[in-house]
Amino acid sequence: MLDLYFFSYVTLMSITLGPNNLLLATSRVNFGLRRTLPMISGVLLGCLLQNALAMRAL
Numbered sequence: 001m002l003d004l005y006f007f008s009y010v011t012l013m014s015i016t017l018g019p020n021n022l023l024l025a026t027s028r029v030n031f032g033l034r035r036t037l038p039m040i041s042g043v044l045l046g047c048l049l050q051n052a053l054a055m056r057a058l
Helices: 006-013 017-033 033-056
Strands: none
Touching: 017 033
């Protein structure tokens, strides 16, 4: 079952300008997509790890 609160939180956080989004946008403009891919991967892995730890705490 899809939790409405979780879905609204994820939707809101994905469109909100946070430090990761600003760093990625700046890096993309300054260095291009190819050189920004490692940073994108790091942000993605960090988010996945944070979600996994949060789910384990439940």
